[in-house]
Amino acid sequence: MMKKLRDFLFVAAVALSVWELLVRMTGVPPYILPGPLQVASAAIEYAEMIGEHTLVTLSEVLVGLFLGTVLGAGTSLFLVVSGYARRLLLPLMVFSQTVPIFALAPLLTLWLGYGMGSKIAMTLLIIYFPVASTFYDGLRNTPRGYLDLALTMNASESRTLFRIQVPAALPSLASGLRLAAVYAPIGAVIGEWVGASRGLGYLMLLANGRVKIDLMFAALFALAALTIVLHTLINQAGRRLTRWSVGD
């Protein structure tokens, strides 16, 4: 872990130095590309404002993640227990993926307004399919031997589902959630771009409009940091929950 962090810091330091050098050597104006030192200075100057907007985006992401996970996992369970639902819903789910979710953002804003609702809906929609599809795959691929054993033990279907199939599918769900952690902030920010008065997406647009590119970059870094922290936390939780699958 420490080694990984050290490597990351080293690569980041090199990249930032190259960036600063390029800006200075080419003389590109700061309203086109500010150097990292200028971005850092903007980040400090506007720290409070960036913090407030980050909190808004984080709230949208967390609520969207929670609802998307509940809905995605619920759909997978429903698909596994009901053949009728599989016939009816699976083609629909696949078809829904042919519609670019970004294109729905204006519609969601129209229907749900400029508040958090439309951003949460956008986040939910963007993570729903990865969560549902990975968990469903995991539930369908329970090792046959486990199911045979349950059958010879006269297990009820619901207990087989919740005591065997669901735990066996947790590593797949964890993969889906890791993807969701990366996609969720994208969903929220796209929602904010279409129409919002708060959030990092809004702040980026605002800074861009006022040619404060250093602030825009600072907001972008805040978004990246939020995504990395979220991904790391979900990754750690997933590993903790499925520690048994390591070495099995």
Added chain:
Amino acid sequence: MKGRDLVPQLRIRGGFRHGDAILFEGLDLVLEAGQWTCLLGPSGVGKSTLLRLVAGLDTGGEFDGSIESTNSRPLREQVAYMAQSDLLLPWLNVRANVMLGSTLRGEVRKLERADQLIEEVGLGMHAEKRPHELSGGMRQRAALARTLMEDKPLLLLDEPFSALDARTRSEMQELAFEVLMDRTVMLVTHDPSEAARIAHRVYLLTETGLHQPDVTGRPPIRAFDDPEALNIQSRLFSALRL
């Protein structure tokens, strides 16, 4: 076990096909009550299919025949199953794995009985461990304790020792024979030496059908270097190569 008098004799008669392909036909196999019956044969002849039929598991084919038991209880209630893979759930510790049956049926979990069986199979120090912390032999011991916990009169064992090293396999054969005493056991195996050690009766299932080679002699379990066991083993080898 709930009443030793309930230990059944089982008779399986009939044929089995996968689509148009006949796996076996005209079969007549008896599992004597309270004895070990080994079903020996090369891979792919349908040994495991036959065992899965008795266990009530999906076989992907069509069985045309009957499975008669000498007692009146439904077969499904009498059967415990042990496979080549230990099938221990990796997210549960040994104790929870041993109690899996009662968990899956929603019954009260008998902790003391589980611990007693775990002790009996020599895993007393490992009850809290997860399967990935155990060796192959220890995992199969845990699977044996789980099978015993089911307390069923009819045991169906599908090559449960075949993935173990020779020494562990020999120890497991002795342990299983001891703890499954007086139950009706069907053991599917492709290993003549295993059948020679452990079986009261041996059926040989080959491409030409079901045969019953002579394994009469001292009752099992026979020592691995017992001349009688070695003699039976060589006869089984010869029968397999015919």
